[in-house]
Amino acid sequence: MKSIKMSNEKIIADLQFLVTNLAQQADGHLIQSRVFAAKGLNKLASKYAEHATEERGYVEKFIDRILDLGGKVKLENKKEGEVFEIPTDFVKHDLQVSVDGLAWLKRVLDNAKDDLTTYDMLKEYYKDEEEDMYWDEQQLELIECIGAQNWILQQI
Numbered sequence: 031m032k033s034i035k036m037s038n039e040k041i042i043a044d045l046q047f048l049v050t051n052l053a054q055q056a057d058g059h060l061i062q063s064r065v066f067a068a069k070g071l072n073k074l075a076s077k078y079a080e081h082a083t084e085e086r087g088y089v090e091k092f093i094d095r096i097l098d099l100g101g102k103v104k105l106e107n108k109k110e111g112e113v114f115e116i117p118t119d120f121v122k123h124d125l126q127v128s129v130d131g132l133a134w135l136k137r138v139l140d141n142a143k144d145d146l147t148t149y150d151m152l153k154e155y156y157k158d159e160e161e162d163m164y165w166d167e168q169q170l171e172l173i174e175c176i177g178a179q180n181w182i183l184q185q186i
Contacts, residue, residue, distance in 0.1 A: 042101035044138045045092045050106040056085035058111050074185040118178050125166035
């Protein structure tokens with residue numbers, strides 16, 4: 031049986047990974063929002079600005095949980111991320127980030143199953159990310175059906 035301290039250390043490490051990566055993802059969504067706004071794609075800009083705000087909320091929750099568990103929060107560096115000029119390319123990229131992230135998050139949920147507070151927090155975040163993944167999939171299907179230019183017109 032794992033000790034509580036060892037279990038907490040793993041959970042804290044997973045939460046720290048989320049804090050670091052989700053903070054950068056929130057920045058990326060905010061930047062993409064501004065790029066889309068500059069192109070007049072106001073619906074898309076608004077969607078990703080809201081998404082960035084939502085992600086920041088999860089970062090705060092995960093930081094608070096690290097502190098609750100007695101961990102020390104770190105401000106870690108991340109490598110440079112790509113900024114997309116073509117909206118359809120970004121939706122494809124965002125979908126892949128969700129797919130990869132959900133696979134990783136499923137393993138993290140398994141690690142946190144004995145810490146119900148963290149588990150519930152991660153489960154809530156998982157559901158949110160899954161919803162984002164479904165939105166991206168839906169948009170890509172719509173792009174395939176009506177064409178990229180028609181889809182982009184809908185984003186104005």
